[in-house]
Amino acid sequence: MDTWTANEWLELCNAAFTLLGIAVSALVAYWIVISIQKRISDDQSLKTYLTESLQLLKNNYHSCLMQLINGKAHAKDVKRDLNAFDMRMREIMKLTSTKYTSIDEKYFDSWKIGMRTDVENMDEYSESFKTGKLAKLTQEHQEIVANRIGELDKLTNQFIIKLFKQ
Amino acid sequence: MKISVARDYSEYTGLRYCNISQHSGEDFYHTVLNPKFAEAYENGEDVELIIDGTQDGIGPSFLDESIGNLVYDFTLDVVASRLKIISNELPQWLDMIKEETYPTWEERRKTMREAKVTKSHAPWFRLVEGKLVKDEWIKFRDQ
Numbered sequence: 001m002d003t004w005t006a007n008e009w010l011e012l013c014n015a016a017f018t019l020l021g022i023a024v025s026a027l028v029a030y031w032i033v034i035s036i037q038k039r040i041s042d043d044q045s046l047k048t049y050l051t052e053s054l055q056l057l058k059n060n061y062h063s064c065l066m067q068l069i070n071g072k073a074h075a076k077d078v079k080r081d082l083n084a085f086d087m088r089m090r091e092i093m094k095l096t097s098t099k100y101t102s103i104d105e106k107y108f109d110s111w112k113i114g115m116r117t118d119v120e121n122m123d124e125y126s127e128s129f130k131t132g133k134l135a136k137l138t139q140e141h142q143e144i145v146a147n148r149i150g151e152l153d154k155l156t157n158q159f160i161i162k163l164f165k166q
Numbered sequence: 167m168k169i170s171v172a173r174d175y176s177e178y179t180g181l182r183y184c185n186i187s188q189h190s191g192e193d194f195y196h197t198v199l200n201p202k203f204a205e206a207y208e209n210g211e212d213v214e215l216i217i218d219g220t221q222d223g224i225g226p227s228f229l230d231e232s233i234g235n236l237v238y239d240f241t242l243d244v245v246a247s248r249l250k251i252i253s254n255e256l257p258q259w260l261d262m263i264k265e266e267t268y269p270t271w272e273e274r275r276k277t278m279r280e281a282k283v284t285k286s287h288a289p290w291f292r293l294v295e296g297k298l299v300k301d302e303w304i305k306f307r308d309q
Binding site for chain 1: 180181182185186187222223224225226227255256257258259261262
């Protein structure tokens with residue numbers, strides 16, 4: 001009866017281990033590729049979510065400030081709404097800067113401070129707050145608010161570009 | 167000592183002056199912030215001012231008027247060292263206070279450009295040569 005020699009057994013074991021090694025390496029490589037693809041996909045999903053959230057919020061600010069420009073807003077409603085938007089923006093920026101540390105969570109703060117200060121310094125706004133009537137801004141003040149809307153557009157676009165470069 | 171605008175003053179805040187809105191920065195200063203800060207000063211305590219929790223949020227003119235008056239009456243050195251302002255909801259106001267309110271009102275204090283009062287207020291505290299003095303420092307003139 002043919003029996004295998006020790007060398008033949010050794011060669012068989014070597015071959016088996018080699019095949020096992022190749023299989024394990026292939027599995028590890030597959031896992032790495034899948035993980036990376038998933039991470040890229042998760043990262044893209046997060047960026048898309050942040051971008052969409054910010055665009056929605058930008059539209060909220062637009063709408064509120066346009067109503068003010070067009071004389072269709074009450075000062076107290078504007079105050080309440082702008083505060084709510086500011087808080088929402090804070091949450092989005094906190095999340096963004098946690099994940100993408102090169103983006104400052106205070107990115108929009110100067111704009112928020114400047115816009116709110118401008119609006120509250122307007123006599124027509126104060127009058128509306130006092131009387132409860134619609135705020136009727138002067139031409140000059142309408143332009144100031146319109147400029148603030150333009151600034152927000154620019155900041156938002158720059159933010160999105162910065163975000164997708166991460 | 168902790169002061170919460172929402173709990174110790176009002177859940178709804180107005181704008182800068184009493185003649186514009188209820189629950190104004192001017193009113194908050196004279197009815198709550200000035201007397202409580204003076205009390206804390208007398209006791210050697212610091213003050214934590216919590217500006218979160220109001221129903222419709224808090225605006226820059228309310229904060230500038232109330233904290234600005236505090237700087238005017240107590241000096242920037244005293245206010246900056248003893249007052250801690252807390253906000254998790256709207257922390258952008260903390261930067262505004264530090265970068266705009268503090269230096270602007272300290273300058274006003276040094277050049278004696280007094281605050282505006284839009285109604286008569288009960289006598290309030292001011293630090294004069296290190297001592298707390300209570301007086302009606304600015305008289306309201308109805309025009």
